[in-house]
Amino acid sequence: MHLTEPPDGTTEDAARLEQRHRALNENHGVCDAIAALPSGETMHAWVTRFALLADPTRLTLLLCIHAAGEICVSDLAVAAGLKDTTTSQALRLLRAQGLVATQRAGRVVRYRLADETVHALLHEVVGHQVSL
Known part of the structure; x- marks a missing residue:
């Protein structure tokens, strides 16, 4: 163009x-x-990432994972105040988009942040909380 x-x-x-x-x-x-x-492809990737962060449930889970480092689904559900099924569904989407990764230890699956950009963004957000 x-x-x-x-x-x-x-x-x-x-x-x-x-x-x-x-x-x-x-x-x-x-x-x-x-x-x-950015290119159209890069812009689409940014929009997708920001859309994932814009959902209160997913953002809550990401903030909990950010604070915990690694955490299992049931502990994460308790920390976030969510049902296990709601937590699992949100984590499935976050994992599919590469924002979180898993590590299995026997029957326990622990989640951790996998996207360094999101990790840095969450670190920045937590450090600069504003009250409205």
């Missing part, structure tokens, strides 16, 4: 197109902003 073409492929009116040309030629901030945008 050329920088002056709209991303959706529609035609812009002449005034809007002229404004875009002027911004690209006069304002390097616009070029920097455009250059900073």
